[in-house]
Amino acid sequence: MALIVDIKKRLPDFDLEMAFTCEDGELNVLIGPSGAGKTTIIRIIAGLVEADEGHISYNDKTWVDTDQGISLPTQKRRLGFVFQDYTLFPHLNVYKNIAFASVDESEVEGLLKLFEIWHLRDSMPHKISGGERQRCAICQNLARHPQVLLLDEPFSALDVAIRRKLREGLKHIKKDLDIPIIHVTHDLSEALFLGDAILPIVRGKVAGEWLRKHVEEVLEDEIRTNKTAREFIRSSTT
Amino acid sequence: MDWTALFISGKLALITTLILVTVSAPLAYILSFSRFTGKSLFEALVNLPLVLPPTVLGFYLLVVMGPKGYVGSLWEWVTHERLVFSFEGIVIASLVYSLPFAILPMKATFSKIDKRLLESAYVLGLSSSSTFFRVVLPNSIGGIIISAILVFVHTLGEFGVVLMVGGSIPGETKVASIAIYEAVEALRYSDAGMMSLIILILCYIVLISVNLLTGKQSDGAYS
Numbered sequence: 001m002a003l004i005v006d007i008k009k010r011l012p013d014f015d016l017e018m019a020f021t022c023e024d025g026e027l028n029v030l031i032g033p034s035g036a037g038k039t040t041i042i043r044i045i046a047g048l049v050e051a052d053e054g055h056i057s058y059n060d061k062t063w064v065d066t067d068q069g070i071s072l073p074t075q076k077r078r079l080g081f082v083f084q085d086y087t088l089f090p091h092l093n094v095y096k097n098i099a100f101a102s103v104d105e106s107e108v109e110g111l112l113k114l115f116e117i118w119h120l121r122d123s124m125p126h127k128i129s130g131g132e133r134q135r136c137a138i139c140q141n142l143a144r145h146p147q148v149l150l151l152d153e154p155f156s157a158l159d160v161a162i163r164r165k166l167r168e169g170l171k172h173i174k175k176d177l178d179i180p181i182i183h184v185t186h187d188l189s190e191a192l193f194l195g196d197a198i199l200p201i202v203r204g205k206v207a208g209e210w211l212r213k214h215v216e217e218v219l220e221d222e223i224r225t226n227k228t229a230r231e232f233i234r235s236s237t238t
Numbered sequence: 239m240d241w242t243a244l245f246i247s248g249k250l251a252l253i254t255t256l257i258l259v260t261v262s263a264p265l266a267y268i269l270s271f272s273r274f275t276g277k278s279l280f281e282a283l284v285n286l287p288l289v290l291p292p293t294v295l296g297f298y299l300l301v302v303m304g305p306k307g308y309v310g311s312l313w314e315w316v317t318h319e320r321l322v323f324s325f326e327g328i329v330i331a332s333l334v335y336s337l338p339f340a341i342l343p344m345k346a347t348f349s350k351i352d353k354r355l356l357e358s359a360y361v362l363g364l365s366s367s368s369t370f371f372r373v374v375l376p377n378s379i380g381g382i383i384i385s386a387i388l389v390f391v392h393t394l395g396e397f398g399v400v401l402m403v404g405g406s407i408p409g410e411t412k413v414a415s416i417a418i419y420e421a422v423e424a425l426r427y428s429d430a431g432m433m434s435l436i437i438l439i440l441c442y443i444v445l446i447s448v449n450l451l452t453g454k455q456s457d458g459a460y461s
Binding site: 046047048073074075078079080081083085087089090091100101140141144 | 355360376
């Protein structure tokens with residue numbers, strides 16, 4: 001089963017055109033500079049923004065078909081969407097946030113333990129750290145048993161150590177989930193670490209050339225600033 | 239001192255507050271988050287009692303709620319009783335008169351809610367109405383309480399609209415503000431003074447409560 005996306009959307013500065021397929025158990029990374037249209041793509045997949053033209057389907061079920069006037073409401077797409085800045089419900093504690101839309105409340109405890117936030121179950125969202133909030137947001141979405149998981153730069157506001165830990169956690173659960181995961185980021189190392197497929201996007205379109213240049217820039221930067229990398233290059237070229 | 243008039247004022251304010259808070263919450267939600275044709279016209283209509291002189295509003299209500307008006311004749315057809323110069327009549331007049339005092343604070347509170355919370359609720363499968371009850375309302379308690387307090391205190395002080403629609407029938411439509419006016423006219427200053435003092439103290443307590451709640455809201459306790 002796969003999520004099939006083929007959409008067009010007119011944006012103020014450019015036209016967005018995107019087509020890709022993401023199989024169950026696969027993680028596709030959308031990478032690109034700020035304002036490239038990455039978030040708009042997953043918002044269209046979620047049904048939070050309407051596509052002008054195109055088709056989105058999952059498991060032979062059509063979510064969007066502009067020719068036939070089909071646009072399944074967000075609520076009926078049964079997906080998970082982890083926003084960049086952890087939109088937990090401020091009036092509910094951690095446990096109730098995760099149980100909020102859970103399919104089976106008996107799984108909440110297991111999820112909290114898996115993400116190492118069981119001890120925070122009674123805490124309110126504003127009392128816990130950014131990393132803990134983001135883990136809570138991921139749990140909240142997983143508790144719904146989503147068919148597709150959308151992640152919009154979920155780790156970008158976190159410090160390096162927590163980001164690394166969460167990345168590893170996501171990679172670990174990816175196969176178990178066995179659903180298509182679309183992960184938006186502008187972090188190349190994150191994309192390379194997590195992605196089964198990487199879609200570089202610039203001004204709403206796939207831009208392989210941008211990715212090649214970006215990789216070169218990152219490598220040059222690394223060589224310039226990292227002594228070990230410089231020594232490695234020197235030893236391997238002499 | 240006219241304790242009955244004070245009791246009628248309190249009863250009127252309480253009933254108006256309960257009805258308006260219940261009706262205004264979904265209305266304010268729609269006005270905050272929906273787009274529809276004629277929205278600004280509708281909003282202006284809802285807020286009209288804020289700027290209309292009470293006697294003008296009272297006059298139109300008297301026309302509409304009178305035996306030949308649409309609302310009045312419908313009321314008579316259903317209940318076989320007149321709507322004007324009755325307690326039910328002044329309740330309806332108060333609902334119209336105080337509507338903007340219920341809508342505006344609620345709308346301001348709803349508008350402050352992070353739109354992503356609503357999106358998050360939709361993604362988690364909640365319908366618009368479930369989102370309203372499970373996300374919007376619990377995060378707007380402060381605004382709803384402020385709205386209720388303002389409606390209560392505004393209704394408590396009503397004079398012009400109540401006098402036009404309800405007249406001054408003792409035990410039925412004679413509210414405290416009318417009783418105070420009549421006491422002054424009859425030179426019973428001590429009665430007028432005592433009733434005024436009770437309303438003044440009540441309003442002062444209410445305003446202090448609003449200030450405390452507004453302060454808490456800006457500190458994020460209710461937002």
